[in-house]
Amino acid sequence: MSTTLTIEDVERIAKLANLELTREEKALFTKQLADILAYAEQVQAVDTTGVEATAHVNAHDSERSDEPKPSLDVAEAVANAPDGVPEAGLFRVPRVIG
Amino acid sequence: MTLTTAREIREAIVSGKISAVEICRASLTRIEQTNPTLNAFNHVVAERAIAQATSIDARRAAGATLGPLAGVPVALKDNLCVKGVRTTASSKILDTFHPPYSATVVGKLESAGAVIVGKTNCDEFAMGSSNENSAYGPVRNPWAVEHTPGGSSGGSAAAVAAQCVPLALGSDTGGSIRQPASFCGVVGVKPTYGRVSRYGLLAFASSLDQIGPFTRSVSDAALALSALAGRDPMDSTSSLEAVPDFTDALTGDIRGVRVGVPRAFVADGVDNVVRRAFDGALDVLCDRGATLVDIELPHARYAIPVYYLICTAEASSNLARYDGVKYGHRSPTSKDDTLTTLYSRTRDEGFGAEVKRRIMLGTYVLSHGYYDAFYLKAQQVRTLLRRDYERAYEVADVIVMPTSPIPPFKLGEKTDDPLQMYLADIFTVSVNLAGLPGVSVPCGFTAGAAPLPIGFQVIGRMFDEVTMLRVADAYERATPWAKSVAPV
Numbered sequence: 001m002s003t004t005l006t007i008e009d010v011e012r013i014a015k016l017a018n019l020e021l022t023r024e025e026k027a028l029f030t031k032q033l034a035d036i037l038a039y040a041e042q043v044q045a046v047d048t049t050g051v052e053a054t055a056h057v058n059a060h061d062s063e064r065s066d067e068p069k070p071s072l073d074v075a076e077a078v079a080n081a082p083d084g085v086p087e088a089g090l091f092r093v094p095r096v097i098g
Numbered sequence: 099m100t101l102t103t104a105r106e107i108r109e110a111i112v113s114g115k116i117s118a119v120e121i122c123r124a125s126l127t128r129i130e131q132t133n134p135t136l137n138a139f140n141h142v143v144a145e146r147a148i149a150q151a152t153s154i155d156a157r158r159a160a161g162a163t164l165g166p167l168a169g170v171p172v173a174l175k176d177n178l179c180v181k182g183v184r185t186t187a188s189s190k191i192l193d194t195f196h197p198p199y200s201a202t203v204v205g206k207l208e209s210a211g212a213v214i215v216g217k218t219n220c221d222e223f224a225m226g227s228s229n230e231n232s233a234y235g236p237v238r239n240p241w242a243v244e245h246t247p248g249g250s251s252g253g254s255a256a257a258v259a260a261q262c263v264p265l266a267l268g269s270d271t272g273g274s275i276r277q278p279a280s281f282c283g284v285v286g287v288k289p290t291y292g293r294v295s296r297y298g299l300l301a302f303a304s305s306l307d308q309i310g311p312f313t314r315s316v317s318d319a320a321l322a323l324s325a326l327a328g329r330d331p332m333d334s335t336s337s338l339e340a341v342p343d344f345t346d347a348l349t350g351d352i353r354g355v356r357v358g359v360p361r362a363f364v365a366d367g368v369d370n371v372v373r374r375a376f377d378g379a380l381d382v383l384c385d386r387g388a389t390l391v392d393i394e395l396p397h398a399r400y401a402i403p404v405y406y407l408i409c410t411a412e413a414s415s416n417l418a419r420y421d422g423v424k425y426g427h428r429s430p431t432s433k434d435d436t437l438t439t440l441y442s443r444t445r446d447e448g449f450g451a452e453v454k455r456r457i458m459l460g461t462y463v464l465s466h467g468y469y470d471a472f473y474l475k476a477q478q479v480r481t482l483l484r485r486d487y488e489r490a491y492e493v494a495d496v497i498v499m500p501t502s503p504i505p506p507f508k509l510g511e512k513t514d515d516p517l518q519m520y521l522a523d524i525f526t527v528s529v530n531l532a533g534l535p536g537v538s539v540p541c542g543f544t545a546g547a548a549p550l551p552i553g554f555q556v557i558g559r560m561f562d563e564v565t566m567l568r569v570a571d572a573y574e575r576a577t578p579w580a581k582s583v584a585p586v
Contacts, residue, residue, distance in 0.1 A: 010458070017414060017461040018421070019454055020442035028451075029458055035517050036459060040403035043475050046482065053477035054484060056305045057291050057533030059560065062334040076198040080425035091423050094437050 005034040104170045104264040104318045108211075111158065111169040118158075118169030118213065122151035125171035125215050129262045132586055136238050138247075138256040140176045141184055142216035147171070150213045167325055168211030173257045173266040176217040177224055178309070179298040180204050187300045188232035189222045191448025192426045201298020202330045203267060203309055210325040215263060218253030222450045223417065224269055224302045226250045227277060227519055228512065231452040236509055240282060240584035242548040245506040248278030251312070255282040258312045259551075259584045265322055266312045271303050272405050273501075273526025275310045276538035280501035280553025283540045283582060285570070286312050287319045290561045291533035292337035294323075295330030303412035304335075306405075306530040315580055316539065316571040320344035323563065339561050347564040352572040353387030355565065358494025360395045367524070368503045375542030375552040376500045379573065383498070386572050393490040393497065397483040398528050404483065405527035406520055407463050407476035414460030417453065420445065455516060480531050487532045491559050496569050499525045501538040501553040525555065535563045539570045540579035551579075 010030045014021045021029065074089040083092040110116045126144050133139050154169045174180065177187040179197035186192045207214065221231040229237040229252030237252040239245040240260040247256040251268025255278035258266050268275040270288035279286025287310040294309045301307060311322035327341040359380065368376070384390060422428035422444030429443040449457070463472040490497060504522055512519045529536040536557045543549035556573075558566030574580050 009462075013458050013461050013465065014442075016465060017457050018418070018438065018441040018445055019449075019457065020439070020446040021454070022446070025446075025451075025454065029455060032455060032516055033459055033462065036406065036520070037462070037472075039517055040407055040472065040476075043400055043403050043407070043479050044471060046397070046400060046475070046479050048475060048478035048482070051478040051481050053474055054480040054531075055477060056335070057484070057560075058335050058337075059292065060338050064334060072198055079198065080195055082194075082422065082426070082428035093423055094431050094435050094440050096437050 005030055005037065102264065103315050104167060104313065104321055107170050107264060108164070108166070108168050111154070112164055118151040118154035119148060121169050122147050122171055122213050122215065125263055128260070129216065132260045132262060135243060135586060136240060136256050136260055137235050138218055138237050138253040138260065138262065139173070139216045140186060140188060140219050140234055140253070143183055143214065146183070147213050147215045150208070154211055154213065165209065165211030166321060167207060170212050170265055171215045171263045172207055172212045173216055173218050173254055173263045174204070174214060175220050175251050175254050175266070175268045177220060177269060177300040178204065178267060179300070180214065183217065185217065185300070187223045188220050188234055189448065189450065189453070190233045190427055191420045191445070195425050199298065202295035202332055203326050204298065206326055212265070218251070218257055218266060220253055221250035222453050223300065224250040224271055224274055225413070225452050225456055227273070227523055228509070229253065230509060230513055231450055233450060238509070239506055239550070240586040241550050242506070243586070244508055245550060246281065246509050248281030248506065250274040252278045254312050255279055255284055255286065258282070258284045258314060260586050261583070264314060264318060267309055268312055269299055269307055269309050270530065271306045271409060272530050273523050275312065276501050276526050276536055276555055277523070279312055279538040281506040281551060283551030283579065283584065284312050284314055285316055285319050285537065285539055285580065286310065287323060287537045288529065288535060289323060289327065289563060290337070290535040292335050293535065293561065293563070294326045295333040295336045297330055297332035301416040303409035304416060305412060306409055316537070316567055316574050317345070317348055319537065320348055320567050337561070342564055344563060344567055347568045348571040349568060350572050350575055352383065352569050355388045355569060356391050356493065356495045357383050357388045357569065358391050358393035358490050358497040360398065360497065360499060361392050363395050363398045364499050368500060369505060371505055371544050372500050372503060372552055376554050379541040379554045380498070382573055382576050383569070386576055388569070391494050393494055395486045395490060395528070397479060397486050400479050401483065401528035401531060402520055402524055404476045404479045405523070405531060406459070407472050408480065408531070410456045410460030411464050411473050412460070414457045414464065417457055420448065452516070483528055484532045487534065495565050497557040498554060501525060501555045505544045505552055506550045529557055533560055534558060535566055537566055537570045539574055540582070541577070542579060
């Protein structure tokens with residue numbers, strides 16, 4: 001498969017990634033991402049029939065039981081919010097439902 | 099006074115030759131002198147450091163036993179959280195972030211008696227190989243200030259090379275400890291994946307990230323690794339393996355150790371000055387009684403695309419949390435703006451170009467229609483690469499290769515072409531993909547009026563940092579490089 005990348009592709013990905021790119025950034029990334037993807041296509045030439053994927057290299061089972069434990073205090077967790085209400089334990093965001 | 103090694107500093111404090119506060123002040127002064135030139139530190143925590151040093155001196159006066167890093171000034175890469183201390187990952191999006199908790203490694207360092215003096219500059223969210231992607235400007239190489247210190251942990255490497263501190267921590271996702279160590283002429287260790295807890299490290303690519311030390315000797319690196327390593331309930335990927343005393347590994351005896359050299363892999367694209375230094379290192383290892391063994395890593399040539407497909411995919415997911423709501427920068431919104439507008443405008447304003455590029459690439463390779471061809475394929479080739487290493491370790495005890503195919507380059511030289519920058523990571527990224535431990539050790543300098551450091555790396559089996567450090571230490575004992583001091 002050969003990767004071609006259009007400005008519309010870049011706009012679609014930017015939307016998925018929640019990135020509001022400028023027109024200059026869109027033009028730059030269309031070229032740069034196409035170059036990187038064209039280079040990365042070489043992995044498709046490797047025969048991987050029957051090869052399992054490596055998602056991690058943990059030598060042990062890293063699952064644990066789901067037990068509630070003491071965690072960060074709510075007011076502390078909200079303290080860094082640019083528009084937070086620590087005493088209420090809330091973040092303020094723009095209207096979500098019309 | 100000169101700040102030498104962590105071991106010497108601790109020894110001088112324990113024996114009463116100098117106080118922890120005096121050592122701390124010397125470190126702070128050195129940072130003040132060099133930072134206008136090097137830009138290695140994003141912020142210094144002088145008061146906090148003096149308070150910690152004072153308590154070490156009080157403990158000594160009270161006759162208490164002092165920890166293995168007692169009074170040792172330490173710098174932390176600015177992607178490691180310290181409770182209440184500004185932590186930015188060199189990103190505008192976290193410009194005002196004060197973590198409500200500390201990384202596990204911070205607690206471990208402080209219980210060993212270390213004194214944290216400041217947070218070091220780095221590429222934004224650890225994404226880069228030259229430190230030029232920092233929102234706070236690049237770090238400069240203490241050996242030649244027009245050159246890069248490497249990246250992404252460039253500030254930590256430069257701080258150790260400039261003798262601001264004898265020990266600094268960095269993080270290594272694809273070479274971000276080893277490459278700047280090589281470029282700055284210091285020792286840098288990337289431990290086995292899982293050896294050191296990642297709790298409190300701002301995540302970039304979670305299956306690859308690992309925290310490790312920069313030092314001016316392999317012996318200090320062993321000391322630091324012993325303090326840092328171990329299982330942590332707060333990081334489920336931290337290993338259950340027992341932690342040996344890594345200092346015991348440093349016997350100086352490498353007779354009969356089988357050193358694997360991937361001849362085909364290192365045949366092409368290596369700068370002549372790096373090749374000569376690397377060949378010289380092989381000769382030294384032979385002289386010390388090691389046996390060189392030719393090995394093959396047939397899939398290592400795919401390491402760059404596999405790495406950049408996997409790390410960007412993981413980054414696109416990990417960095418989704420920076421949205422202007424919970425912490426950091428938030429774009430001003432008007433009454434009619436939606437939540438999505440807040441997210442996407444905040445992220446455009448807060449992230450730098452390289453971070454956006456990687457988020458875009460990662461989002462692309464995970465998206466419908468491209469997942470199998472890129473992301474899944476990369477994960478399968480990752481398996482083949484791991485098998486290459488497993489096979490190589492049937493005939494070799496460690497593997498060696500240059501850390502970087504090129505010596506330190508000039509700032510600005512590679513910023514226009516991201517792919518060219520990525521290609522220079524060829525010898526470091528496969529080690530992260532396979533989860534192996536690697537250490538970069540100084541092995542020479544470029545010629546000329548302003549010589550620049552060159553390093554090579556020793557790569558061990560998973561959880562065999564002992565053999566890796568023994569080989570690196572034996573090499574260091576036989577050579578003058580680690581004793582060289584940067585002119586800054």
